[in-house]
Amino acid sequence: MRRSRLLISLAVALSAIVLSTAVWAQESSKKTRVVYSWPSYAGPLLPHMYSPSQMYAQRMVYDPLVEYEEDGSYSPALATSWDISPDGKVYTFRLREGVEFSDGTPFDAEAVVMNFDAIKANEKRHKWMDLVTQIDGWESVDEHTFRLTLKNAYYPALAELSLIRPFRFLSPSAFPDDGDTSKSIKAPIGTGPWMLVESKKGEYDLFKANPHSWRGKQDVDEIMVKVISDPTARALAFETGEIDLIYGASTGQIDMETFNRYRSMDGIVTGLSGPLEGRNIAMNSGRFPTDDPSVRQAILHGVDRKAIVKHVFLGMEYPAETLFAKNRPYCDLNLKPYVYDPKLSAKILDKAGWEKNDDSPFRKKDGAPLTLDFCFIGTNALQKASAEAIQGDLRKIGIDVRLVAExxxxxxxxQKSGEFGMIFSSTWGAPYDPQSYCSSMRIPSHADYQAQSGLKMKEKLDRSISEVLITVDEKERADLYRYILTTLHEEAIYMPLSFSTAIKVYRECNLSDIPFRPTPYDIPFERISLPKNGI
Structure with a gap:
């Protein structure tokens, strides 16, 4: 009897599980889910901090006051409009009414103040962005009005408020008890179009559409982000139907050969964005032998950069002649490019006293060999291939390049210590270029500061950068940028290689479209449109 009751109980339990599974499957079939992949898990999603939180995911969950658009303008987000005082120091934002965080907590000026409090409390971590140090005060004027006061007229304020981090907004209910969001939060709760509902580190992150989103209904209900670190494995997952979408930096999601193969396949839609970040090589003006401007100029004329873009990047990036793309504000200066001309390189080196003799293929000056270290990330195949091509070109003009893979x-x-002759670097693209990137040149946190350290006008350059960020005179601003960018170009501090791109790949039976945004980390999943029959 006891055994019979046990069997009956087991049968009932199994029936309940089957019924529950069937109901779940029926409900799930009504939902639209797009499966994407990323090399690592989304992270803790601290809205005001950096790695290991992933930018694409922070952008999904948290909103800014304003959004940067492709044409360089700013569109309303959590702020519907804003006024700037005549002296450029006071920004008054009118906040969107009726907005709620994903947990139903109202979004208002007090919530904005609370987030600014947390950001400024960790000011040291954000000093790469000048806006943080320019802030003089902030206040809630009324329920839907927020006022930000600056020490100086800082013209990139809207650009830096639009960034994915740190000026995004966490629900007051999710703040830790001590208010320090740099260490932890109770949960990633924002006003963004998506909510992080489930994570399994190393496997996946599941996002669901935020029912409280002020942006309105979207085509897709869920975004499943699978952790796939290897580009080859990602391509295989796409080909087997495990993922629906490949989107992001052209050098990160899949290899370029695979993308070009997809371009020619029926039923697969591919897209290539416009120019994004500037890929370049920084040359150290504070370290022998690149402390000699003649060496730097000879290097620029001695490398066939267009051939690298064609053969290493397979034509998927745009050749660069300047540090920043010409479509960035204040950057179209008609600077004379360093054309590929090995004979000119040889003349420059000869004139500077770098002699070549039969004893060695490499030049010397006062007995010192023309040898330099070129550093790159050893696991980065594109950096490795580019470095080897550059090494080969410079060997022809008598420069010994030692490749340092690390x-x-x-x-x-x-990059921070300056222990390099040449090293890969890149600008940050929109909306950081040129103002935020130039701002960071004054701080030894990237290769730029060290690369410029030997310039006799370094102090003037830094002073000009400080001035350009706070001037309200448009002509003065343009003149200062002309001086900064022309000086860096003429001093041959950077070897521009290319302007990166983003890619998208999907099957036309699964998706109708997803637009590109100004940066590869800004993935507008909520703007995905689906075919009429869905996925």
Whole structure:
């Protein structure tokens, strides 16, 4: 009897599980889910902090006051409009009414103040962005009006308020008890179009559409982000139907050969964005032998950069002749490019006293060999291939380039310490370029500061950068940028290689479209449109 009751109980339990599973499957079939992939898990999603939180995910969950658009303008987000005082120091934002965080907590000026309090409390961490140090005060004027006061007229204020971090907004209910969002939060609760509902570190992150989103209904209910670190494995997952969408930096999601193969396949839609970040090589003006401007100029004329873009980047990036793309504000200066001309390189080196003899293929000056270290991340195939091509070109003009392949951590330490002759670097693209990137040149946190350290006008350059960020005179601003960018160009501090791109790949039976945004980390999943029959 006891055994019979046990069997009956087991049968009932199994029936309940089957019924529950059937109901779940029926409900799930009504939902639209797009499966995407990223090399690592989304992270803790602290809205005001950096790695390991992933930018694409922070953008999904948290909203800014204003959004940067492709044409360089700013559109309303959590602020519907804003006024700037005549002296450029006071910004008054009218906040969108009726907005709620994903947990139903009202979004208002007090919530904005609370988030600004947390950001400013950790000011030291954000000093790469001048806006943080320019802030003089902030206040709630009324329920839907927020006022920000600056020490100086800082013209990039809207640009930096639009960034994915740190000026995004966490629900007051999700703040830790001590208010310090730099260490932890109770939950990633924002006003953004998506909510992070489930994570399994190393496997996936599941986002669901925020029912409280002020943006309105969207085509897709869920975004499943699978953790796939290897580009080859990602391509295989797409081909087997495990993921629906490949989107992001052209050098990160899949290899370029695979993308070009997809371009020619029926039923697969591919897209390539316009120019984004500037990929370049920084040359150290404070370290022998690149402390000699003649060496730097000879290097620029001695490398066939267009051939690298064609053969290494397979034509998927745009050739660069300047540090910033010409479509960035204040950057179209008609600077004379350093054309590929090995004979001119040889003349420059000869004139500067770098002699070549039969004893060695490499030049010397006063007995010192023309040898320099070129540092790159050893696991980055594109950096490795580019470095080898550059090494080969410079060998032809008598420059000995020693390739130094390192782990990422060691590589970034070299950028900060200045222990390099040449090293890969890149600008940050819109909306950071040129103002935020130039601002960071004054701080030894990237390769730029060290690369410029030997310039006799370094102090004037830094002073000009400080001035350009706070001037309200448009002509003065343009003149200052002309001086800054022309000086860096003529001093041959950077070897521009290319302007990166973003890609998208999907099957036309699964998606109708997803637009590009100004940066590869700004993935507008909520703007995905689906075919009429859905996924």
């Amino acid at each position: 782990e990422a951590d060691s590589y970034y330490k070299r």
